[in-house]
Amino acid sequence: MINPSLGSMIQIAAQNGKLDAVALELLRRTGLSEVRVLDYTPLLGGNPVMSQVFRIRITGSGGIPRSVIMKLPAKSPVDRARESANGSYQREIEVYRMLSDMQGGFQPRILSELFDPDTGNAALLIEDLGRLPSRHEFTIGVVRDALAGLAEVHARFWGDSELGAASWMRDGYRADIFNEDTSGFSSNWEALSTSTSLHPCNHPIVNEVGSYLSDHLLEVLDELDARPCTLTHGDLHTENMMLRRNGATVEPVLIDWQDAVYSGATSDVAKFLATTLSPEIAEVYFEELIDFYYRALNADVRTDYAFSSFRRDVMLALLGTFANYVICATTEIAEGVDTSSVNRSLKSVSAVINVVRPLDAL
Structure with missing residues (x-):
């Protein structure tokens, strides 16, 4: 069991921003010698209600990396308690352990970890993969490589009911909408579809999908809940697929398993493609x-x-x-505010739906 002082160390770092103690302990556990921390840079763009991410610049003897990534629980005690109770932090560690043989390939290298079973909090030290990829870097070749890695992960745990029953695994019920209140779809879609500034993609195909789901969302979710199950990422949008760049070689790396869920593999495939491909490429x-x-x-x-x-x-x-993005969408905005960055994921998915026409397959 983890030393009780280390459990407190994680909470202090997460809540008060006193990072040295937990960072040095994580570095010590890597086996790197004479390492010194130069500075910490908080990284934006993730989900702060779940976790915090920092780039740590380090120096020392031997062939050490110039920087590493440290992942900590959420800063807010309320958010942190909710996510630890939901198993988010343990879940990520467990999945990285299960996929340890893929580290350095489709998975990032986990350099060290701390987990406190009493609080459910964890800290990770991860290889630094650099900047977030831009959309144009996801060539068809890179997307195929990502799908091949995803298929390998899915196939390993296909039908593994013991994994589905693990205490730390997220409940697969209504996983595609994170078990949000389905009644929010119709009202949000009406607000979006009647707005000149917030409509995500004002084309007949997308409007037909919105109308269809207003009447049939529960039926769609019931079918999704009945699929064959495996280990899935649970939130595989573009920003959770990093790239490892080695000269001219680029390979996809799937990160952030806090939302992992025993559910249908096609949700990972659909969300990744719909948030990564332009509509022209998707067509x-x-x-x-x-x-x-x-x-x-x-x-x-x-x-x-x-x-x-x-x-x-x-x-x-x-x-x-x-449906998930509609339920979570911003539906009101002040007059004159630039809406280009509002509901970006919903816009991306809507544009792909407009050319893929999913209702034709039902």
């Missing part, structure tokens, strides 16, 4: 890419999961992703 390559992912699954999985069923589940997962 040409979407079908080819889902076929590529399916063929990357091992034969045992494909034997019991026909492509026709898989493709239908991808389309249902697109609808589930759209």
